Amino acid sequence: MAGKCERCGQTILPDDAVCWQCGARLMPASGAAISPTGKDDADMPAIAWTTLAYLAVSTAVILLLLVWMMIILAQQPLL
Numbered sequence: 001m002a003g004k005c006e007r008c009g010q011t012i013l014p015d016d017a018v019c020w021q022c023g024a025r026l027m028p029a030s031g032a033a034i035s036p037t038g039k040d041d042a043d044m045p046a047i048a049w050t051t052l053a054y055l056a057v058s059t060a061v062i063l064l065l066l067v068w069m070m071i072i073l074a075q076q077p078l079l
């Protein structure tokens with residue numbers, strides 16, 4: 001039987017970590033394998049810095065390619 005969110009009362013799934021309706025953190029299920037090491041200093045979801053760096057590099061490469069293509073297209077035709 002699925003539980004309910006303590007904040008908004010929305011029906012939630014047992015595997016949900018946060019309520020998809022209001023975003024409230026849900027109580028971990030009994031016997032959960034996940035055990036955070038007591039570091040609960042922020043409510044923001046943990047984003048891996050490697051993922052953030054990958055996205056930043058990908059964006060920079062795409063922007064450089066766009067600028068390079070604009071420079072190429074702006075040149076006078078050789079013939």
Ligand SMILES: [Zn+2]
Nearest residue numbers: 005008019022
């Ligand atoms: Zn909720």
